[in-house]
Amino acid sequence: MENEKCEYLCVHEKVVEKVINNMPKEEKLYDLAELFKMFGDSTRIKILYALFESELCVCDIAQLLNVSQTAVSHQLRVLKTNKLVKYRKEGKNSFYSLADNHVCSIINQGMEHINE
Amino acid sequence: MENEKCEYLCVHEKVVEKVINNMPKEEKLYDLAELFKMFGDSTRIKILYALFESELCVCDIAQLLNVSQTAVSHQLRVLKTNKLVKYRKEGKNSFYSLADNHVCSIINQGMEHINE
DNA sequence: GTATCATATGAACAAATAAACATATGTAGA
């Protein structure tokens, strides 16, 4: 912390105090960042978007995104760990689908922002 | 691409075709990922959340997040480049604020997802 | 002018992460 003076002198105290009181817990904010991190990779976004339509097996996703099976599988695992997708097994296939509607609405919100 | 067979054989063609038709352009999806990437870091999320309340100067943010001035400045630049915050100068201070309401609504959507 | 303060920026370093590669698991059919 090279600039001690700054940290203590120029602060607009009332506003800062008010902001601090309204901030969620550190841990919540951390989780929130983790959630958004899931949407912050183009391969994962594509996977999620693809699942908007319907459940898909790993192979379907790999082909339609033109990405290797391994890469898809790794990313699906990440998404599954973070509860954004769920899956069911049917024979040799694993069918993945979106875990809940929040996923859709978050992505749509983002899309709206892009499209203006 | 070690697994050619898979890419061509097991695909559920009708569904895949339908999904492809409804996917946004590659570039859009890339931008979308870039947008969410902004929210995918806890320092940046904290900064944005802090700005929910009111505009703040760099020093205010640094103190209330307990992060170095330099780190805050770097992140603010990233956020500014990506049009999530704007700023005005007043004497020695730079006051930053949220660029628009989408930022709020996206974060709130994410928060809802966390809180269930 | 000089000193001080608030902010910005460049470079270096460390940590995180996504993809590739090799391989393992598990299922179905012959």
Added chain:
DNA sequence: TCTACATATGTTTATTTGTTCATATGATAC
């Protein structure tokens, strides 16, 4: 049981990204 196939996983590598340190810029007060 043997083979083929769909998926998963461990490891390594290359890249990205966030922070720190050092320094620069720009403004105010003296």
